[in-house]
Amino acid sequence: MIDTGTTAWMLAATAMVLLMTPGLAFFYGGMTRAKSVLNMMMMSMVSIVTVSMLWVLFGFSLAFDAAGNSTVNKFVGGLDWVGLKDVFGSVYTGLIADKAGDATTIADNFPNMVFSAFQLTFAIITVALISGAIADRAKFGAWVAFTIAWATLVYFPVAHWVWGGGWLFSHGIEDFAGGTVVHINAGAAALALALVLGKRKGWPKEAMRPHNLGYVLLGTGLLWFGWFGFNAGSELAVDQTTGLAFMNTLIATAAASGAWILVEKLRDGHATTLGVCSGAVAGLVAITPACGFVDPWAAIVIGILAGVACAYAVGLKYKLGYDDSLDVVGVHLVGGVLGAISLGFFSKYPFLTTDNGLTRAQGKGLFYGGGASQLLWQFVGPIAVGAFSFIVAFILGKIIDKTIGFRIDEEDEVNGVDLATHAETAYDLAPSHSGISTLAAAKTPIATDKIEADA
Secondary structure, three states: OOOHHHHHHHHHHHHHHHHHHHHHHHHHHHHOOHHHHHHHHHHHHHHHHHHHHHHHHHHHHHHOOOOOOOOOOOOOOOOOOHHHOOOOOOEEEEEOOOOOOOOOOEEEEEEHHHHHHHHHHHHHHHHHHHHHHHOOOEOHHHHHHHHHHHHHHHHHHHHHHHOOOOHHHHOOOOOOOOHHHHHHHHHHHHHHHHHHHOOOOOOOOOOOOOOOHHHHHHHHHHHHHHHHHHHHHHHOOOOHHHHHHHHHHHHHHHHHHHHHHHHHHHHHOOOOHHHHHHHHHHHHHHHOOOOOOOOHHHHHHHHHHHHHHHHHHOOHHHHHOOOOOOOHHHHHHHHHHHHHHHHHHHOOOOOOOHHHOOOOHHHOOHHHOOOHHHHHHHHHHHHHHHHHHHHHHHHHHHHHHHHOOOEOOHHHHHHOHHHHHHOOOOOOOOOOOOOOOHHHHHOOHHHHHHHHHHO
C-alpha cells in the first residue's frame, strides 16, 4: 500500500528541487553583467519548459524502465512509459528499510507519478546548469534547440546508465543524488559549448564583474535550501539515511564555503561575497554523490577538499584559454569528479541491490575495507559520462552553429543580449519624469551606454 508519509515528503522534495532552477537563475543572473542578466535568467527558466515537455513525451521512458532495474538494454530505457502512459495508478517499488542497515525489504512505497516528477526536476536543473558557461553571447533560440537535443541524446541515457539499471549501475557505481548524472554531465557539456562559442568580446582583458551580488546571495540561499530536497529526497524514503544525507549536505556545504574564503584570504588578502557563495555551491556539488554513503566527518573532509580544489580550478580558464563565463567547469565538473571519486575512499554505507549481483561489502571505500573495484568504477563512471557528454555537446553545438548560428552578432553582444534578444532590460534607467516608455528608453543609445557603464 502507499506510504502517505513518504509520498508527502517526496512531493515536498520535488517542489524544493524545482525551486533550485529559479534559484540558479538568480545565482547566474547576478554573476553576469547588467546588460545580459535577463537573458541569463531566461536560459534557466526555459529549461523548465523544454525538458518538462520532453520528459512527458519520452524522457522518463528513456531514463527508466517499467521493469525496474532488471532491464535488458544497458544504455537506454525501453520506452515503456511514452507520454507517461500507465504511470498514473502504478506504484514506485522501493526499499522501506534503511539503506544504512542490513534489511532490504521490498514494498510498495509511493506513486510512480511522484517519482517521475521528482526525477524530472533533476533533468531540468542539469540542463540549466550548462548555460552559465556561455553567458553574454548565445542566441536564445539556439540555446532552446540545444536543450532539446542534449537532454534527449545525453541526459536521459546517462540517467539510465547510472540510476535506471544501465551498464554503470550494473557495475555498482555509487551516485546518491547526481554527482555523475547531473554535475559531471553538465560540466563537461559546458566546457564543450564554451569552446564552440569562443571567448566573449574583450575577455580576459576587460573586467566582467558580477553586476548584482545580492542576486548571487539570494540564488545561493535558494539553491542551498532546494538541495536538501535534492540530496535527502534521493533516499526516496523517510529513514535514518534521509537524515544522514540532510546533515551531510549542510555541513559539507559550510565546510566548502569556509575553505573557499580561506583560500581567498591567504591568496588575495580578502574574502569575498562571491567566494562564500561559490564555495557553498562547490560543497553542494561535491557532497551530492556521497551524501547518503558517508559519515559526517567525511562530509567535512569532502567539503574542505571541494572548497580548496574548486577555488583554484576556476582559474584554469585563464591558463588554458577557454571562456567559461560563470565557472561551471571549475565548480560543477571539478566538484562532481571530486565527490564521485571520494566514495572510493569514504563510502561506509553502500547500497547495492541484488539486481547487479554485488554485495554490500564490495561497495565500501578503501578506508572501510572495500577493495579497489569500487574505487575503479568511481573513476570510470565520471570519465565515461564526461567524455560522452563533451563529445555529443560539442557536435550538437557545432551543428547548431553551422545552421542557425549559436553566437549573437558582435554589435548585439556589445549593446547587450537582453535588448537585442528580448527587447527589454532588467533595470529602468530612464528618468521617471522623462515621459519616455520603458521599452523606448531601453532602445536609446543613452540607456544602452548607461547599462554598459554600470556593467
